[in-house]
Amino acid sequence: xxxxxxxxxxxxTASLVLASDVHIQHMADRRGRLLLDLIERxxxxxxxxxxxxxxxxxxxxxxxxxxxKFRPLGEALEAAAKRGIRVVFVEGNHEVHMDRSGxxxxxxxxxxxxxxxxxxxxxxxxxxxxxxxxxxxYRAFRGLIKSQFARRAASYIPGGWLDAYSLRHAKISRSQDxxxxxxxxxxxxxxxxxxDEGAFDHGIIGHFHVPYAEPRQGRPGLLLSVDSWDRPNxxxxxxxxxxxxHLQEPxxxxxxxxxxxxFS
Numbered sequence: 001x002x003x004x005x006x007x008x009x010x011x012x013t014a015s016l017v018l019a020s021d022v023h024i025q026h027m028a029d030r031r032g033r034l035l036l037d038l039i040e041r042x043x044x045x046x047x048x049x050x051x052x053x054x055x056x057x058x059x060x061x062x063x064x065x066x067x068x069k070f071r072p073l074g075e076a077l078e079a080a081a082k083r084g085i086r087v088v089f090v091e092g093n094h095e096v097h098m099d100r101s102g103x104x105x106x107x108x109x110x111x112x113x114x115x116x117x118x119x120x121x122x123x124x125x126x127x128x129x130x131x132x133x134x135x136x137x138y139r140a141f142r143g144l145i146k147s148q149f150a151r152r153a154a155s156y157i158p159g160g161w162l163d164a165y166s167l168r169h170a171k172i173s174r175s176q177d178x179x180x181x182x183x184x185x186x187x188x189x190x191x192x193x194x195x196d197e198g199a200f201d202h203g204i205i206g207h208f209h210v211p212y213a214e215p216r217q218g219r220p221g222l223l224l225s226v227d228s229w230d231r232p233n234x235x236x237x238x239x240x241x242x243x244x245x246h247l248q249e250p251x252x253x254x255x256x257x258x259x260x261x262x263f264s
Contacts (some may be wrong), residue, residue, distance in 0.1 A: 020052035020206030053092020053128030058166035065159020093138030129205030
C-alpha cells in the first residue's frame with residue numbers, strides 16, 4: 001500500500017468530495033457523527049460534494065418523521081451550500097423521495113446517472129450503482145418501492161413503525177452480506193460499458209462496498225467506487241489525482257492515500 005498522506009490542516013480541500021453507502025441509522029451513531037464532521041470541515045474551496053446514495057439505512061424523504069430524524073445532516077448540507085459548495089445527493093436504493101426532504105440548496109438526483117464536469121474540465125459519470133448490472137427483477141422491485149403508489153401507501157404508516165421495520169430489514173440484509181460473493185468481472189464489464197456511453201474521463205459508483213480503482217480499457221481514466229464504511233472513508237479528486245480519505249474520530253486529521261486497483 002502506498003504511504004499515507006495526512007491531509008493538510010483542520011479542513012479538507014479538493015475539487016470533488018464524494019461519500020456513499022454510509023448507512024446511518026441515527027445521527028448520533030458513529031457513522032453519522034463522522035459524516036457530519038467531514039461536511040462541516042470542508043473548505044469553501046471544495047467545488048462539489050456528492051453524497052452518492054445509501055447515506056441512510058433507510059430514509060423516506062416525504063415523511064416529517066425522517067425530516068426530524070435526519071435534520072442535522074440536512075442543516076449541514078444547507079450550510080455547505082451557503083458556503084458556495086455545490087451539494088448533490090444521488091438517491092440510492094435505501095432512500096425514497098429524497099427530493100421531498102426540503103433541504104435548501106441541495107440538488108437531488110433521482111435518475112440512475114449524473115454527469116459532472118469540474119472547473120478543470122474533467123467529466124465524471126456518477127451513479128449509485130445498484131442498476132449498473134441491469135437485473136430485470138431487481139429493477140422491477142426497485143421501481144415498485146420508489147413508485148407513487150408506494151409513497152402514498154407509506155404515508156399511512158406511522159413513521160416510527162416504518163422506521164423500525166426498515167431498519168430490521170436492513171439489518172437482516174447486511175447479515176447476509178458475508179455469505180455473498182461479488183462477481184467482480186460481471187460488475188466491471190457492466191461498469192466499463194456504462195462509462196463508455198458518452199465522453200467521460202472517469203466513472204464512479206457506490207453500492208458494492210468495495211474500493212474499485214480500475215483502469216478503463218483502450219482509453220485513459222479510472223473506474224472508481226467507495227470502500228465499505230466499516231472503514232469510514234470518502235473519495236476525493238484534487239491536483240489531478242484521486243485519493244481515498246479515511247476518517248478518524250471527529251476533529252482528528254484526515255488521512256489520505258492514493259487510490260489503487262483492488263486486484264493489484
